[in-house]
Amino acid sequence: MKPSWRKPFGVFLILAIIAVWSVIVASASGPIGTLPALVQAPIYLAAGIVWILPLKPLLLWMETGKWRE
Known part of the structure; x- marks a missing residue:
């Protein structure tokens, strides 16, 4: 089985999403x-959760090559 380039590229994208x-958040x-x-607590709680939202389609793409099921 030939290794896919999607997984290393996906890991790079995940790290880029976290960095950006x-x-x-730091600038705000x-x-x-x-x-x-x-008031700060819910803002930082939301900011800590929001970055996870784009990961589901990205992980799906890394595994299957499709953005949607």
């Missing part, structure tokens, strides 16, 4: 840091 999302930390802690 980290920069976005100044204005978010001025908010009360009870």
Whole structure:
């Protein structure tokens, strides 16, 4: 069986998504840091979960070569 290039490229894309999302959240930390802690917590909780959303289609593509089931 011939190895697929999709898996190494997919891993690179996952790392790129994490890096870009980290920069976005870090750049927004100044204005978010001025908010009360009870407002900051849900913002950072949402930011910690949102980056996972594009991973399902990406992982599916890595395994099957299709973006949708």
